[in-house]
Amino acid sequence: MASQLNVQCGPCGYEDIKKKAKTWCANCEEGFCGECDKSHKSMKVSRGHNVISIEDYRQIKDISVNMNCDIHDKKLDLYCKKHDIAICVVCILSQHKTCSSSDVISIDEASKNSKQSSALSDLEETISKILDDVKYCINDRETALKNVDKEEQTIRKTIAETRLSLTKYLDELERKLLLDLKSQHKNCKSKYIKILDQMKQIEKELENLREQTLKMKRFASDLQVFLGTRQLNKIITENIKSLKEEITDHTNNRMEIQIHHVISSLMNEVKHFGEIKVIETKASLQLTDAKIDQAQIQIHGSMQNVCNVSLQLKQKFDIKGSEKSKTACFITPDDTVIFADYFGSGKLSEYNNNGKHIRDIPVSAKPFDITAVDADCIAVTHPDALYLEIINTKKSSERKEIQCSFNGRGISFQDQKLYVVVYKEGIEVMDLNGKKLNTIVTDISLAVFHITTTRERIYYTDNRSTVHCCSMTGQEIWIFKYQSISTLKCISVDNNQNVFVTSRRSNNLIVIQHDGKDSKVLLTDRDELDKPVAVYYCKEKKIICLGYKAGSVALYNVL
Template sequence: MASSTHICSVCDLRNITKQSITWCTECDEGLCFECQEHHSLSKGTRKHNTISITEYQKLPSGTLQLTQKCDKHYEKYTIYCKKHECPCCSSCIVENHSDCQDLAKLAEIVKNIRLSNVLYEIENSCAELVDDIKKIQHSVQYSLKTLSGEKLKILEEIKQTRITINKHLDKIQEDTLKTIQETEEKEHKNISEILALLKEKENEIFECQRNMEKVKENATDLQTFLSIKQLEKEVSKKEHFLRSLIESGTFKESNLSYQVNTAILKIIADIESFGKVHIKTKPFDVVLTRKKDKQAQSMVPRELSRSIKNINLKLQNIIITMGGKTWGCCMLPDGRTAFTDCDCVRVFNTDGSKDFEVATPTSACDIAYISVDNTLAVTSGSSGIKCITIIDIQNKKIKDKIDVDSYYYGIAVKGTTFICSTSRKGIRLVYPYNNSISYLVRQEIPRFCYVAIFGYKMYHTNNRSNSVTCYDLQGTCRVQWLFKNESVLKIPSGISVDNDGNVYVIGNSSKNVVVISANGQEYKEILNARDGLQDATGLHYNRNTNQLLVANHKQKAMIFTLI
């Protein structure tokens, strides 16, 4: 490969500097206008493949570093050995591949390499890896969100523990203070009664003393004699009474004391924290996208899309949806089916019996399955409350509600991202875990349009223009093809895609289901009114089981199997 791609290699050999405009992939050289003209006319190079320098410089650096010549013999690769899966020059064949039987011209192998199994598998693997990364990102983001929630829960638990402890301490403090008060009052009453009794006896003795004085001053000797005997008896009686009180222990010194409960003191000594804080870790419950069993891939082209001429359907099951306004439907990985109806979502078992029903806070329009967390996303359509409702399938209840600013109708899920068709607001991307929204297609779109996603392709129905548009999402979103044939498809509604990129669309007014080839060039009507379609709107293709679910607007849905 020339050291500088923008200089003409032929002119450079002649010490002339000219700007190259073309790159020959076989000569591995850049060519100016004059040399390119000679190159295209020369017998030896006229059949060489050339590309513009601008296109060549867009190639990845790894591709630019590849050489078309053998590293060992410096000869051009001409043969491909299928046994060893490697390109060979003529010398390689002689030296290392003389016994190999499965040899082919390299030119024949690379002729349709863009349709090879290997390239197809690599593209699928890249798409699957992106989905896996999205799943892991979701799990990590959920873990981060859960961590914050658990912190708040722990803080609240500590707060409640503190409140409980405070209440208990307040109660035992109140009880203790009440006990102290009652004990003191009781003892105070006893002491007061003793003091009253002593006061009474004191007054009686004072009365004896006064009487004694009066006798000494005014009584006759006889009266004095007789009074002394009487007073002596009274004094002796009071002395005996006082002594009996002392001996009986009535007079005691009272001291109010308090002994602390040692268990309370242990709280200070033994309890140093409310509890231990630690992180428990466990592997994320992330199931990576199941890869198909890798068989040895040969560099042999194949058609990516199954020919739609060979697509035929057989009715497998009929489900009575009990619906009056079914706008959307989907199949779950375990074979169950889910349908929207007015303001609820119904999930049915594989035998057609109803599993459960969840009322939605708004009208229920379209529905899609989220494999990351086993939930359903439901749009609100023309409801006054604009939102996307998330339903937990396992717990059979609403998990979350994402508010939006427009009327959302069709919805598809890619990893953890929602692709939504909105009235007048175009096609939007909704990131539910940070509630952010971005535009994918900015154009006015009518109501009740649907969307599907497959790999890096997005498909959208427009019931006003009676068209189906395929967008390429790699880089900037751009239209890859547009299908419009009003003699075949009118008022396109539900849309889904199979494993080969074929697109299945319901024609609500044309009363049929049309399959469009992956390149948008061919079509085939595979169902019509004779197959039971009556005002059908919802459609979902199960890529795991190759089954097609079609839902009428009222009462009935049908599951078809590809044959």
């Protein structure tokens, strides 16, 4: 381990004297004991060297930065601005003859203030974004793995139900089919497990590179940072290139079963029980090239036209003691539903998906909006108080108050940041400790109501019955206004970035296409909608939760 490393004094070692070093010179690349360090500092030639403590050196010892030319094995002491490359003296004669004297400068001059350079910042951002990408891909493959298990269970049920109407004659056919299913299922899972293992290995390597970058930023010299930035970026590029080659042609496999159409009446003619089919579709996996000047990462599935979106009623149930429309709702990973009842009881309540009341979650003020922070925690806004709450839904006693200088309304969580609506001001961006990171200014005359976010976009509604879509830095992408529908309220977004929004006055649930160019009314008052507000789209289960009228909730499958 680095913390156990014993570094010997270089000058003393030259005299065959063993003494532990107390400092390390990055220029001389050797350690110095106390006496030798004084001598080293006293000499004019080494007085300006970068000297750090041995403890700091231990932090960067394992960070590999090549200080010599790969071609000539000479010290890299020059830098060519024209070709953006560190070079040695021999390189000038062999490969940089046409470069002017102004193009070639000393490496010390080129590496000044490298710790504050945009290259280092870009490297950190690149690693973080690629790491997010890999985690996204891992989650996508884990979801696909779970889906293939569910499909396997569905097929088993279909097989069992069909088997009830058949005679012992079908036993052998059933056995063969189940063996086929097992083989196909194993093949499907093995593909997903293989790519998951590769992605998790890349994740570990990227975590290590990020840790190295942070240590290099804190403890390494400017020269080491300058060279290390480029060398680490090269490593990242090679790793990602390798993984991209593996996942380029990766497919999703969906298993189905086709039962023979005459199996119930023509047993003597049927030679097989059914057929297991594996349907391959292109997996939406994509990794960004790891280049410092190309750090924007986008992963998109195929976008769905809203004309094809439809809803299938799954469940309706009433909320006890509720006389007002819910301001927010959220479907948990455990299939329960949490409601915020700001205008009614002022409670945060949890129900199962059959409408059975589970509990009331204690809150210190009336809750307006909720957003998931992780699998177990939610963030809650209280417009009547100058703070937010982060609550553990598994252990509601575990909670944290985040003090704010404003009254928060709508809230969304994305990439470890909270996006909070501030009445008539805009959207405050803060970390989970309440530190203000940015303010996204909206039209000061408008009251922003509700907000939702994706990895790349922010969506919100205002008091002009308009839906806005902007980038994470606030640049407007599109604006949608439905002329015949007014008082747009709660907002949610699906996997294709299509936007679901409720209209309280017009009694509608609308879906707006991802590009803001088309829309569709999904539900109206003929579906019993009466002043609906709360709406939430569960991306994992493709379910809409809708507070369709005061005291009543509906769950819909999105088709």
